[in-house]
Amino acid sequence: MSALATIALCWRVERCDGATIGLTTHDRDLIVDGLVHRAAPGMTPSAVVRGDGLEADTMDVGGALTSSAIDEADLIAGRWDGARVAIFAVDWVTGALHAALGEGRIGAVELGDEGFTAELRGASAALDRAVVETTSADCRAELGDKRCRIAMAGRRRLLRVVAVADAVATVDAEEPVANAYGGGVVRWIGGANGGLVSAVAGSAGTTLTLHAVPPYAIVPGVLVEVIEGCDKTIATCVGRFGNAANFRGEPNLPGMDLLTRYPGG
Template sequence: MSWLEEDVTTLAICWRVERRDGVGLGLTAHDRDLVIEGNVYRAAPGMTPSAIRRGDASAADTMDVTGALTSGAITEADLVAGRWDGARVAVFAVDWTDTANRVPLGGGTIGAVETANGGFTAELRGPGAALDAAGCETTSAECRADLGDPRCRVAMAGRCRIVRVTAADEEVLTVDSAEPVANGWGGGRLRWLDGANSGMEEVIAASSGTEVMLAAIPRFAVAADDRAELVEGCDKSIATCAARFANAANFRGEPYLPGIDLLTRYGAS
């Protein structure tokens, strides 16, 4: 007889959460910690799942999970800053008397997060949520690929650099290394390697010499000597693609396609 069919229930719900920066966390709805395959699943903060809502093949599977905010595990500052956005989640039921007995219940990524009254509620979006994305791309004058991705194919070796912040004024950073070319970091990414923002990424709006302007103010205060990885960017124009990267053959845009303003271009003729 299966352990799920016994008269006395020994079932506990567990969650394995892995953030995009590699941090992993095990949680359980049981009243004490559980050790499963060498990983500790903490009973605090307690996690209370809703029912899993499953639809037909074209609908997204969703679940809400509610828990307490604690300084050691999940903090309000980290949730608001987005550290848990897009984190991968695996949900399973386990026999707490014999953790080798497990039943997978689902998985996905963390979507919308709300905080209130010392607790939080997070939406877990299943694989079916990917069906909500657009089925095809729309035409654009700018390239739709990201620099270095499989469609762009520009080699990124040598286009990343580790720098140290020497000064910070809101979204403007001064670093100890100059850009490789004019506005070389513009459109690229910055990933914090240490400091209060460690593991988080920023979009770079523009750069000039040793100054880097971010698209938004970092979530936490930046201190002098904080290290970051800068990844070169691209303004996604055909001119830059051809002249700077010699990659016009892989340009993913339609710069010469007539737009809706075609008729109005000749109004003065």
């Protein structure tokens, strides 16, 4: 039998929370590196194009929505956002690797009547990012990252949700300072939302106002990790954190309206 006649495409998809699945275009399940690659639902790829230029490599993959592999609700909830995907060809007779075709992360996902289509962005897609940051009055760092340098020890708290109304959640302990969690996040530890993250728009006392309603219903008593945030203003950086030396913004830089001024205006 010709070697080309026994080639099958395989996909290894690793979500950001560590959950991993294997899929294949073959008509039966394959075991590759100890992971079962399912033939159903499998995935249908667009043409795989590799180039030696600096253009970002992208391709589309399509698949069926099933509760056993990729669920529609999980796609909508964002569980698959940013998942790492490795694409490779194997010999479906021996399981031997023929060629690594590339890897990347899942970008835009579209849902349709017959399934989903996901954009796969290769490593060269990072070249699309701006080389130099644009100026801004607000800080461009994230609270606690290597540029901000604020220690996050003590700024992460395990709390329980005692009540929920749409995008407003009430927890069992008050915030340490006013609007401490505004600009922060809630990591859902228990319940149907376990593993997901919700952005916090603002907080007051024991109340957290989220940017959006969580994808799944919340049962009171669920455990969450609440991480403090920052509104990225110089006033907060100085007054609350005493971290002006690491402020990554230009609050005193003149704006574009300076160009429109005229003598006597």
